Amino acid sequence: MRQIKYISVLFLLLLFNVGCNDDFLNLAPKDELSEATMFSTYDNCKVFAWGFYENLNPYPMGGQNGSYYTPLSWDASGDLIENGYATNGDAYLWERTNIPATDMDWTNRYESIRRANLLIDNVPNANMSNAEKAHWRGVGLFFRSYEYMKLLAKFGGVPWVENALTDADADILFGPRASRDVVADNILRDLKEAVESVKEEGDGENTINSNVVRALLSRFGLFEGTWRKYHGLDDYTKFLEASIAASEKLIVDYPDLIPVYDQIFNSEDLQGKPGIILYRHYIEDDAGYHIMSTNTRSTNHKYDVTRKGVDKFLCKDGQTIWNSPLYQGDKDAYAEFRDRDTRLLIMTPPPYKVNSSGTGVWTPTGNPADEEWIDEMARVSGADGNSMETQYKFLPDRNWSDRITTEVPNFEGLLPTQTASGYRFWKYFSNVSYRTSSRDFNDGPIFRMGEILINHAEAKFELGEFNQAVADETINKLRERGEVAAMNVSAIASDFDPTRDPSVNEILWEIRRERAIELMGEGFRRDDLRRWKKMSYASAPKLGRWIKQSDYKKVIPIQGGAAEGYIQLVPGTPPLFPEHYYLFPLPSEELVLNDALEQNPGWE
Numbered sequence: 001m002r003q004i005k006y007i008s009v010l011f012l013l014l015l016f017n018v019g020c021n022d023d024f025l026n027l028a029p030k031d032e033l034s035e036a037t038m039f040s041t042y043d044n045c046k047v048f049a050w051g052f053y054e055n056l057n058p059y060p061m062g063g064q065n066g067s068y069y070t071p072l073s074w075d076a077s078g079d080l081i082e083n084g085y086a087t088n089g090d091a092y093l094w095e096r097t098n099i100p101a102t103d104m105d106w107t108n109r110y111e112s113i114r115r116a117n118l119l120i121d122n123v124p125n126a127n128m129s130n131a132e133k134a135h136w137r138g139v140g141l142f143f144r145s146y147e148y149m150k151l152l153a154k155f156g157g158v159p160w161v162e163n164a165l166t167d168a169d170a171d172i173l174f175g176p177r178a179s180r181d182v183v184a185d186n187i188l189r190d191l192k193e194a195v196e197s198v199k200e201e202g203d204g205e206n207t208i209n210s211n212v213v214r215a216l217l218s219r220f221g222l223f224e225g226t227w228r229k230y231h232g233l234d235d236y237t238k239f240l241e242a243s244i245a246a247s248e249k250l251i252v253d254y255p256d257l258i259p260v261y262d263q264i265f266n267s268e269d270l271q272g273k274p275g276i277i278l279y280r281h282y283i284e285d286d287a288g289y290h291i292m293s294t295n296t297r298s299t300n301h302k303y304d305v306t307r308k309g310v311d312k313f314l315c316k317d318g319q320t321i322w323n324s325p326l327y328q329g330d331k332d333a334y335a336e337f338r339d340r341d342t343r344l345l346i347m348t349p350p351p352y353k354v355n356s357s358g359t360g361v362w363t364p365t366g367n368p369a370d371e372e373w374i375d376e377m378a379r380v381s382g383a384d385g386n387s388m389e390t391q392y393k394f395l396p397d398r399n400w401s402d403r404i405t406t407e408v409p410n411f412e413g414l415l416p417t418q419t420a421s422g423y424r425f426w427k428y429f430s431n432v433s434y435r436t437s438s439r440d441f442n443d444g445p446i447f448r449m450g451e452i453l454i455n456h457a458e459a460k461f462e463l464g465e466f467n468q469a470v471a472d473e474t475i476n477k478l479r480e481r482g483e484v485a486a487m488n489v490s491a492i493a494s495d496f497d498p499t500r501d502p503s504v505n506e507i508l509w510e511i512r513r514e515r516a517i518e519l520m521g522e523g524f525r526r527d528d529l530r531r532w533k534k535m536s537y538a539s540a541p542k543l544g545r546w547i548k549q550s551d552y553k554k555v556i557p558i559q560g561g562a563a564e565g566y567i568q569l570v571p572g573t574p575p576l577f578p579e580h581y582y583l584f585p586l587p588s589e590e591l592v593l594n595d596a597l598e599q600n601p602g603w604e
Contacts, residue, residue: 119137142208152180225238227531350373467489
């Protein structure tokens with residue numbers, strides 16, 4: 001399989017093809033797909049395993065596991081992204097989370113675990129070589145680990161199911177939760193085995209191979225190691241060491257990155273692109289598209305980068321905005337973007353003004369300042385020329401129908417793309433399908449080296465092994481892509497960032513800054529704050545752009561009700577983040593069905 005696409009359709013078609021195979025039909029009734037036949041051959045196992053890939057969906061179509069989910073909705077429960085429609089604040093941050101009756105994360109992930117166990121249990125009886133059996137067992141372990149990692153991150157210890165259950169296994173099915181130690185150790189055990197047993201080349205282009213398993217191990221080891229360290233649990237070093245070992249091999253095997261940051265997310269085809277380990281290939285077809293780009297270009301998805309998120313981006317001299325002589329302040333909307341990490345332009349459109357009264361047609365205002373960022377945006381996004389067809393992101397901004405937004409920032413409801421707090425998030429804007437509504441087909445990365453490099457830097461620091469050489473092979477590769485001066489580890493003193501949390505080492509603070517920038521809007525931030533035990537960062541007002549109310553006809557909420565200042569969409573300050581919120585509640589129906597389960601502390 002060249003790319004992860006058409007999963008549901010391909011799965012059904014291949015089942016049909018297998019059903020027409022004479023050997024298959026000799027083993028089972030024509031209308032029955034039993035375990036004995038489904039896993040009897042290598043190709044049958046491949047068909048079954050393809051069904052797992054649907055869970056690897058970086059751009060879900062408005063739903064994931066039965067609930068509305070996008071990477072941005074996760075990040076809006078952190079400190080760097082704000083949902084402009086949530087004018088009463090994010091429920092998680094404002095302590096309005098209730099115990100659900102059901103949770104599709106729980107239900108669907110256990111269903112996926114059952115399917116993975118079916119593969120693991122039945123592979124030993126298949127008609128294939130021992131190496132092939134080991135490969136498919138490893139694939140099953142990978143997907144089981146992927147699901148358990150999600151459950152562990154959300155709920156902590158959960159029931160561990162080692163084999164596919166039957167009616168005779170009531171003691172397991174209705175058994176107690178396994179401890180966090182047991183679940184984490186089992187995931188680590190399984191991923192280590194899978195790294196050694198899964199084929200190095202997988203089953204073709206863009207399938208699960210040994211490096212994909214390493215990518216998940218890099219992610220899991222860092223998460224669990226730091227969770228345990230900062231939540232006062234024992235035995236965290238083995239997880240960090242596993243993350244480092246996995247990342248080190250990936251750094252050797254993937255020495256290069258896509259040189260243009262924007263093209264990670266806005267390419268029609270990521271096949272063969274440097275630094276891409278696994279991706280989802282979308283196509284403009286009923287079985288293969290997504291809607292992330294459409295949402296980014298419409299009034300239906302008003303997500304913004306917060307003031308804090310914008311302030312994370314360094315100046316090109318490698319200094320923070322608090323110390324760099326290059327920084328010209330945030331009172332001038334145009335100047336704020338000058339001499340900054342160019343990834344900032346990929347996160348939020350820079351300011352401009354044009355004249356337009358129709359679709360796709362615009363003229364300059366006559367004020368050169370209004371056009372300052374138009375050519376620069378084309379350069380930074382990797383344009384091959386002046387036509388939109390050869391650009392990735394371009395200005396002026398526009399919606400899916402090519403209707404021009406005449407100025408940014410735009411707070412008015414009459415124009416096609418809007419912002420609530422001033423910095424509209426547009427990382428997923430793609431020119432690949434910009435004239436198409438709700439049928440986007442730019443590819444989405446699942447595992448990429450940008451994450452692995454920053455995983456490696458952080459894990460190395462946590463074990464006391466971070467130095468200039470590590471910085472050069474990780475953080476400085478990412479900074480180079482943002483046109484930012486390299487990190488000089490010896491030059492980072494306690495005053496490097498005067499806004500630093502004093503409880504966090506100044507070098508670790510800079511590593512975490514790089515992670516926040518590189519992965520912004522990709523769904524990592526809330527879990528990063530949870531594992532660092534720093535959700536207090538989100539227990540503060542989310543601010544936006546500095547404005548003067550007199551410049552706008554629309555009344556825009558400004559902090560403190562002032563005539564000028566930072567936009568504050570949600571009044572007040574979120575409550576102090578409660579300790580028990582670091583883990584989510586188990587669904588109440590599961591507790592009724594299984595009286596051996598215990599609710600997470602604080603949710604009783």
